Amino acid sequence: MKTRIVLLGPPASGKGMQAEFLKNRYGIASVSPGAMLREEMRLGTPLGVEADRMTRDGSMVPDAMVIQLVGNWLSTHHDGFVFDGFPRTVGQADALEQMLAEWRAPLDAVLFFEITTETAFERVLNRLTCSRCGRSFATGLHLAAGQTRCPECGGALIRRSDDTPEALEHRIAEYSEKTKPLVEYYKKRGLLWNVKAAGTPAEVSAEITALLEEAS
Numbered sequence: 093m094k095t096r097i098v099l100l101g102p103p104a105s106g107k108g109m110q111a112e113f114l115k116n117r118y119g120i121a122s123v124s125p126g127a128m129l130r131e132e133m134r135l136g137t138p139l140g141v142e143a144d145r146m147t148r149d150g151s152m153v154p155d156a157m158v159i160q161l162v163g164n165w166l167s168t169h170h171d172g173f174v175f176d177g178f179p180r181t182v183g184q185a186d187a188l189e190q191m192l193a194e195w196r197a198p199l200d201a202v203l204f205f206e207i208t209t210e211t212a213f214e215r216v217l218n219r220l221t222c223s224r225c226g227r228s229f230a231t232g233l234h235l236a237a238g239q240t241r242c243p244e245c246g247g248a249l250i251r252r253s254d255d256t257p258e259a260l261e262h263r264i265a266e267y268s269e270k271t272k273p274l275v276e277y278y279k280k281r282g283l284l285w286n287v288k289a290a291g292t293p294a295e296v297s298a299e300i301t302a303l304l305e306e307a308s
């Protein structure tokens with residue numbers, strides 16, 4: 093069973109939902125740098141205070157800070173983890189490889205979620221996010237037409253202010269420039285597995301389960 097996993101893929105490819113599936117099914121802790129930063133801010137740690145200040149200024153949290161956060165978290169989680177949204181750059185991938193080498197806990201698999209740009213647009217423009225738990229759902233796929241409450245927690249469903257064609261185009265451009273090179277990076281290391289991410293969440297989960305449980 094592969095337990096040290098990175099989820100790689102463009103915006104709206106469904107990584108967050110599958111990270112949650114893996115946590116529920118196998119008990120593997122999943123984490124995204126965004127969630128870690130919010131937690132540090134909530135706890136008011138020096139790193140959290142600094143990150144909060146930068147986010148307010150509208151500046152991007154630098155690689156070094158993200159790497160430090162991941163490093164702290166890995167010290168207690170290197171036996172099994174699912175990363176969603178990390179690494180985002182080749183620099184971050186190099187740092188991750190180094191940290192895992194120190195723990196003698198190399199990556200088992202990188203799952204590359206493939207969807208077309210058209211599918212990403214269709215999903216984002218049909219997406220509603222829960223104002224309470226933060227989960228997102230696609231109308232037609234996870235939600236009945238006209239549904240206004242979160243199926244998980246009953247919170248009100250809203251459209252995220254950055255779920256616009258312009259914002260998505262920007263996120264896809266940034267992904268293509270900085271993150272897409274990681275496909276080759278991990279292919280060279282023999283770690284890359286393609287996932288047909290355009291399917292329904294259940295189909296994608298089934299494909300991932302088969303990949304991770306397959307003896308290798």
Ligand SMILES: [Zn+2]
Pocket residue numbers: 222223224225226227242243244245246247
């Ligand atoms: Zn909810």
